[in-house]
Amino acid sequence: MTTKKVSYFYNPDVGNFHYGTGHPMKPHRLSVIHSLVLKYGLHNKMSIYRPYKASVHDMCRFHSDEYIDFLQRVTPQNIQAFTKHLSHYNVGDDCPVFYGLFDFCSMYTGASLEGAMKLNNNHCDIAINWSGGLHHAKKFEASGFCYVNDIVIGILELLKYHARVLYIDIDVHHGDGVQEAFYLTDRVMTVSFHKYGNYFFPGTGDMYEIGAETGRYYSVNVPFKEGIDDVSYFQVFKPVISNVMEFYNPTAIVLQCGADSLAGDRLGCFSLSTKGHGECVKFVKDLNVPTLVVGGGGYTLRNVARCWTYETSLLIDEEISNELPYTEYLEFFAPDFSLHPEVVTRQENANSRQYLEAITKYVYDNLKMCQHSPSVQMHDVPPDAIHEDEKIKEEENPDVRISQDLEDKMVDAKNEFYDGDKDQDKPDEDL
Amino acid sequence: MFICNMGDVVAVNNENGKDAPSPSKDKLFDPSVDMLVNDFDDERTLEEEEALAAGESEDPNAELSSLQKESNMPLEELLKLYGYHNENQENESPIEEEDEVDPEPMEEQESEPDPPEQPSGLHVLYEPITDHEDASRLLRSVSRVSEEEEEDYDYSPDEEEWRKVNKTIMVGSDYQAQIPEGLCHYDDALPYENEDKLLWNPNILNGLVIENFLKKAAVVNKSVIPMGSQLRDDEQALFLLQQCGHNVDEAIRRISINTLPNADAMSLWSEEECRNFESGVRSFGKNFHQIQQNKVRTRSVGELVQFYYLWKKSERHDIFANKSRLEKKKYALHPGLTDFMDRFLEDQDGRDRSSSPNVQFSSDNAIGFSRLQRRPITNTLNVKQKYYSFIRQTNITRLPSLQI
Numbered sequence: 001m002t003t004k005k006v007s008y009f010y011n012p013d014v015g016n017f018h019y020g021t022g023h024p025m026k027p028h029r030l031s032v033i034h035s036l037v038l039k040y041g042l043h044n045k046m047s048i049y050r051p052y053k054a055s056v057h058d059m060c061r062f063h064s065d066e067y068i069d070f071l072q073r074v075t076p077q078n079i080q081a082f083t084k085h086l087s088h089y090n091v092g093d094d095c096p097v098f099y100g101l102f103d104f105c106s107m108y109t110g111a112s113l114e115g116a117m118k119l120n121n122n123h124c125d126i127a128i129n130w131s132g133g134l135h136h137a138k139k140f141e142a143s144g145f146c147y148v149n150d151i152v153i154g155i156l157e158l159l160k161y162h163a164r165v166l167y168i169d170i171d172v173h174h175g176d177g178v179q180e181a182f183y184l185t186d187r188v189m190t191v192s193f194h195k196y197g198n199y200f201f202p203g204t205g206d207m208y209e210i211g212a213e214t215g216r217y218y219s220v221n222v223p224f225k226e227g228i229d230d231v232s233y234f235q236v237f238k239p240v241i242s243n244v245m246e247f248y249n250p251t252a253i254v255l256q257c258g259a260d261s262l263a264g265d266r267l268g269c270f271s272l273s274t275k276g277h278g279e280c281v282k283f284v285k286d287l288n289v290p291t292l293v294v295g296g297g298g299y300t301l302r303n304v305a306r307c308w309t310y311e312t313s314l315l316i317d318e319e320i321s322n323e324l325p326y327t328e329y330l331e332f333f334a335p336d337f338s339l340h341p342e343v344v345t346r347q348e349n350a351n352s353r354q355y356l357e358a359i360t361k362y363v364y365d366n367l368k369m370c371q372h373s374p375s376v377q378m379h380d381v382p383p384d385a386i387h388e389d390e391k392i393k394e395e396e397n398p399d400v401r402i403s404q405d406l407e408d409k410m411v412d413a414k415n416e417f418y419d420g421d422k423d424q425d426k427p428d429e430d431l
Numbered sequence: 432m433f434i435c436n437m438g439d440v441v442a443v444n445n446e447n448g449k450d451a452p453s454p455s456k457d458k459l460f461d462p463s464v465d466m467l468v469n470d471f472d473d474e475r476t477l478e479e480e481e482a483l484a485a486g487e488s489e490d491p492n493a494e495l496s497s498l499q500k501e502s503n504m505p506l507e508e509l510l511k512l513y514g515y516h517n518e519n520q521e522n523e524s525p526i527e528e529e530d531e532v533d534p535e536p537m538e539e540q541e542s543e544p545d546p547p548e549q550p551s552g553l554h555v556l557y558e559p560i561t562d563h564e565d566a567s568r569l570l571r572s573v574s575r576v577s578e579e580e581e582e583d584y585d586y587s588p589d590e591e592e593w594r595k596v597n598k599t600i601m602v603g604s605d606y607q608a609q610i611p612e613g614l615c616h617y618d619d620a621l622p623y624e625n626e627d628k629l630l631w632n633p634n635i636l637n638g639l640v641i642e643n644f645l646k647k648a649a650v651v652n653k654s655v656i657p658m659g660s661q662l663r664d665d666e667q668a669l670f671l672l673q674q675c676g677h678n679v680d681e682a683i684r685r686i687s688i689n690t691l692p693n694a695d696a697m698s699l700w701s702e703e704e705c706r707n708f709e710s711g712v713r714s715f716g717k718n719f720h721q722i723q724q725n726k727v728r729t730r731s732v733g734e735l736v737q738f739y740y741l742w743k744k745s746e747r748h749d750i751f752a753n754k755s756r757l758e759k760k761k762y763a764l765h766p767g768l769t770d771f772m773d774r775f776l777e778d779q780d781g782r783d784r785s786s787s788p789n790v791q792f793s794s795d796n797a798i799g800f801s802r803l804q805r806r807p808i809t810n811t812l813n814v815k816q817k818y819y820s821f822i823r824q825t826n827i828t829r830l831p832s833l834q835i
Contacts, residue, residue, distance in 0.1 A: 062608045139606055152608050159611050180600050181608040188610075209600055219600075 003414060004125035004285075006046035006316050007118050009111035010034050011053075014131045017104040020096045024266050024299040025145040027104065030131050032301065032329045036309040039325035044416075045316045047124065048408035051111035054153070058113055059105070062152045062181060064140050071147055072102045088141070095142040105148040108132045112150035112294055116157035117384055119252060119290045126291050126315050130308050133256045133296030135175040136202060144173065144202055145297075151254060152181045154292055155188055158252045160384075166250035166289075167191065168241065170280050171258020171296045172268035174205030174221070178256075184215040186370070189248050193237060193261075195269055196223030207359060210366055217370040220244065220363055225355075226269040227347035230276030233261075236356050237280050240363050245287060247367045253289050257281060257311060258296030259304040263345045266299035271345040274307045281311045302332045306339055631669045635677050644672060644679045651687045700738065704729060708738065709751055 015031030037043060059068045067089055074082050074097050086092045098104075108131040115127030132154070134146035151167065155178070158165050167182075169175035169192040182188035196205045211219035222240060224233075244250075260268035262277055284291060293315065298304035306324075313320045322339045324330065330337065397403065402410075600606075636644075648668040672682040700708075704727055711722030719735045727735060742748050 064605075139608070156608060156611065161614065163614060176600065180606050182610075183600055183602060184607050185610050204600055212602055 003317060004315075005123070005411075006126045006128065007115065007124040008037075008043070008046045008048050008312070009051040009115055009127065009129040009131075010048065011051055011107045011111065011131065014104065014107045014111075017098065017100050019098055019145070023096065023145075026299075026301055027131070029298065029301045029304045030295075032305040032327075032332065033130055033308045033312075035327045035329060036305055036324070037312055039327050040309065040313065040320050041419075042309075042312050042316060042318060042320070043408070044410075044412040045318055045414075046128075047411055049114065049118075050405075050408075051107070051114045051129070053103075053106040054109035054113055054148075054150075055106070058153060059109060059148050061156055062139060062149060063137075067140050068148075071105060071142075074101070075099070090141040090143055091147075094144055095147060101147065108134065109148050109150040109153055112154040112292065113157055115292045115294075116154040119292060120158065120161040120384070126285065126293060128293045128312060128315060130295040130312075133171075133258060133294035134177075135169060135171065135256055135258075135296060136173070136177045138177050138180060143177065146177065149177045149181065151175075151178050151256060151294060154294070155182070155254055157384075158254070158292070159187060162250075162252040163187065164189070164248060164250045164252075166244060166248060166253045167256070168253060168284060169193065169256040169258070169296075170237075170261055170277070171256055172261040172265065172270055173201055173258065173297060175256060176202045176204045179204075179209070179219050179221075182215065183211055183219060184213045186214050186218045189218045189220065189244065189250065191220040191222070191240065191244055193222045193224065193233070193240075195226060196221075197225065200269075201267075207362060217366050218248075220366065222359060222363060224270070225350035227271050227345070227349040228351050229271045229345075229349050230273055230279070232349060232351055232353075232356055233270070233272055233276060234279055234283075236360050238283060239360055241283065241287075243364055243367050247370055250289060253284060253287065253291045255281065255284050255291055255293050256296045257293060257308065259298030259307040260296075262298070262300070262303045262307055263343045263347075264300055264303060265297075267297070268299070269347055271343065271347050271349065273343045274303070274310050274340050277307055278311050278314050282314045285315055305329070305332070306341075310339055631666070631673055636672075640679065641669075641672075644668070644682065647679075647683050648686050651683060700730075705742075705747065708735065708742070709747075712739075712751075713755065 010030070012034075015028050015034070017027040019025045019027070056068055056072060070082065070085050070089055070091075074085070074091070076097055076099060079086070079097050086097075091097060108129070111129040112132040115129050115132075118124050118127050129150075132150040134149060135151050136144035137146035137149035137152075155165050155167065164186075165188045167175070167178055167188060167190045169178070169190070171192075172195050174194040174196065175190060175192040179190045179192065182190055192205060194205050205221045205223055207221050207223055209219055209221050210217055220240070222236060224236075257277070259265070259277065261270045261272050262268065263271040263273060281293070293311075295308060298307070310320070320339065324333055324337050324339055336342075645665060645668065648665055668682070668686060671685055672679065675681040675685065707726040708722065711726035715721040715725070717739070719732050719739070723730065723732045723735055730738070
C-alpha cells in the first residue's frame with residue numbers, strides 16, 4: 001500500500017476559547033492534542049496548515065443568514081438585548097455565549113472547509129481537523145455544544161467534485177445535524193453509530209430513521225445500548241461499513257471521530273478503549289478513499305488527547321510508543337502516563353450478541369434497497385469556496401532560509417534517519 | 432421547539448386516539464428486531480401487547496412490569512418519574528415501522544396523529560399551552576455526569592428540568608442543506624494547471640536591457656501623477672514585453688499605441704488643484720465630499736477619490752505625510768510653545784519641495800526640479816525603509832509560532 005499524503009489543520013488560537021465554568025466542552029483539549037502530536041514528532045510526517053477562517057458567507061451555505069448574523073453579534077456583554085433570540089436559536093443552556101464565540105466557529109469551520117478543498121484538488125488523501133466535527137448544529141439553531149455545522153459545510157464543498165459522499169459518525173451521540181441536513185438526498189449517505197434510548201441526547205437516531213424522498217435508505221442509524229465494548233462495537237462496525245462501501249461506493253468520506261464513545265467519558269456511556277476506537281479509524285483509512293477526519297465530542301480531556309493523538313499516528317502509518325513524551329500537560333495523564341491506559345469500566349455491556357446481529361441484519365436489508373449508487377451529471381463548475389490567494393500571506397523574511405510556513409508543509413520521508421538539520425548524533429562505534 | 436410537558440401529551444393522545452392506525456396493521460411486519468431494540472420482553476402475552484398498542488398504557492400491570500424490566504437501567508429515578516411516557520414511546524415504535532412501509536412516507540408523516548411524529552401541524556396547536564420552552568429542551572450536558580469530575584459537577588442543571596422532548600428529524604427547506612447541482616470535471620490533470628498564466632520570466636533578457644526598456648516605457652507611458660526619479664517596475668509593461676516575445680521595440684510601439692486613452696481618462700491636475708486637495712485632506716481627512724465642497728470645486732467627488740489613490744502612491748504623498756508627521760512631533764515635544772520662525776521656515780521648505788506641478792522626465796527644467804527633489808525623496812525613503820524594517824522585525828517576534 002502506498003503511503004498517503006496527510007494534511008493536518010490546526011489554528012494555534014483555537015485552544016484558547018472557553019465555554020464557561022463547569023462546561024464539559026473544553027476547546028483547550030485541542031492544544032493538548034497538538035502538543036502531543038508535536039512531541040511525538042508526528043508533524044514531520046504530514047503537512048501542517050494554519051487554516052483559513054471561514055467567513056459569514058461560507059457559513060451561510062448551510063445556515064440561515066439571521067442565525068449566523070446573531071452568532072456574529074452576540075457577546076456576553078450585550079446578551080440582554082438578545083433575550084428573545086436566545087431561546088429561538090437554542091443558545092444559552094448547552095450552548096452558552098462566550099467570548100470569541102464567532103471566532104471559534106470560524107476557525108473550526110474554516111479548517112474543515114479547507115480540508116475538503118485540499119481533498120477536492122487532490123492535494124492530499126487525508127485531511128485532519130480535530131477542532132471540527134460539531135455535528136449537532138442545525139440550519140436555524142445551535143444544539144449540543146455545536147453552533148456552526150462544519151461537517152455539513154465541508155460535505156457541501158466535497159459535493160462539488162464528488163458524486164457520492166459517505167459520512168461516518170462514531171461519536172456516542174447521534175449525528176442528527178448532519179443526518180437532518182442530508183435527509184432528502186441520495187448524494188450523501190450518513191451512517192451514525194451511537195447510544196440510543198433512555199432519553200439520551202439528542203433523542204433521535206432510531207434505526208427506523210432511514211431518510212425520505214430521494215434520500216430514502218440513505219440515512220443509516222446503528223443504535224447501541226450503553227456499555228458496548230471494543231469487540232462488540234467492531235463486530236457491528238466492520239460489516240456495516242463494508243456493506244455501505246459495497247452498495248454505495250462513495251468517492252469521498254467524512255469521518256467524525258467523537259471521543260465520547262471512549263470508556264470513562266464524562267457524558268458518554270460506552271466502554272471503548274483508545275485502541276478499539278482507533279481500530280474503526282484505521283478501518284476507514286484502509287478503504288483508500290479520500291477522507292476528511294474531524295473531531296467531535298469527548299469530555300474527559302486526557303482520554304480525548306490520547307485517542308486523537310493515537311489516531312493521528314494511525315492515519316500517517318507511524319508507530320508511537322505507549323509512553324507519553326514530556327509535555328507541559330504531562331500531569332493530566334497521571335498515574336500511568338501512557339497512551340493506552342487500562343480500561344476501567346463500571347458499565348455493563350447491555351448489548352446482547354443477538355441484538356447486535358439483529359441490528360446488523362436490519363441495516364444490511366435496508367442497504368440492499370439502494371443498490372444503484374446515484375450518479376450525477378457533469379455540470380458547470382461552482383468555484384472553490386476559498387481562492388488560494390485570498391489567504392493573506394505575510395511577506396516572507398528574506399533572511400530565513402526555510403520559513404516556518406514552509407517547514408510545516410514539509411513531510412519527512414519514511415526512511416529519514418536524522419531528526420533534523422542539526423542532528424549530529426553519530427553511531428556508537430565512532431565514539 | 433414543540434415542547435410539551437407530560438400533561439399535554441396525555442391530553443393530545445386522548446384527543447387523537449381515534450385517529451391512530453388500527454393495531455391490526457401491526458401484524459404486517461416481523462417484530463423481532465423491533466422488540467429487541469425497544470427492550471420488549473419476549474414473554475409478554477398477546478393481550479398485554481394489544482392492550483398497549485391500543486394506547487391504554489395506563490394499565491397498572493403493564494406499567495409495573497415495564498418498570499421492573501427497566502430496573503437495572505442507570506437513570507432509575509427518571510424512569511420512575513416518566514414511566515408512563517416511556518411506555519408510550521415503546522408502543523409507538525411499531526407504528527413508525529408501519530410508516531416506513533408506506534409508499535408515500537411524506538404524506539403519511541403529515542397525517543400522522545401522534546404528537547412526536549408530527550411536529551409542524553401540532554406545533555401550532557401547542558403554542559398556547561407551552562409555558563417554559565427552555566426548561567424542557569433536551570440538554571446534552573446532563574446525560575451523564577461522571578463521579579470523577581467533581582469540580583465541574585455544579586454545571587448540570589436540575590435533573591427535574593430534564594424532560595423528554597420527542598426530537599425527530601425534521602423535513603423541509605428550513606432544515607435541509609441545499610445540495611449543489613452537478614459536478615465539476617474531475618480528471619487526472621493537476622488542478623490549476625491550465626489556469627496558470629506566465630506573467631513574467633526574468634531569465635530571458637538581461638538586467639540592463641530590461642532597465643532600458645523600462646526607462647523607455649516610462650517616458651512613453653506618461654502618468655498623471657509625478658512618479659519620481661526612481662525607475663519603477665511596470666508590471667503591465669513587462670507583461671507586454673513578454674507577450675511580444677521579448678522584442679523591446681515592438682513592446683514600446685504597442686505601449687505608445689495604448690497610452691492615449693489612459694491620459695484622457697483623467698485630465699492633468701494643475702498644481703493649484705493638487706495643493707488645494709492636500710490642504711483639504713489635511714483639514715477634512717478622507718471626507719472627499721467636504722474636500723470637494725470647500726477646496727477643489729473644479730473636480731467631482733469621484734475624480735477626487737480616483738486622484739487620492741494615485742496620489743497616495745506618489746512622492747508628493749510621501750512629502751506630505753512626512754511633513755505632517757514632523758509637525759505633529761514638534762507640537763507633541765513642546766506643547767504650548769509655538770516657534771513661529773521654525774514654522775515659517777518649514778512652510779517655505781514645504782512650498783519649495785512641492786512646487787513642481789507635474790514632474791515629467793520630458794520637461795526641460797526636469798534637472799532643476801530633480802535637484803530640488805532628490806534630497807527630500809531619499810530622506811523620506813530612508814525613513815520609510817527604517818520604518819518598514821522595524822515593523823518587519825517586530826512582526827517576526829509576534830508571529831504565532833508552532834513551538835517546534
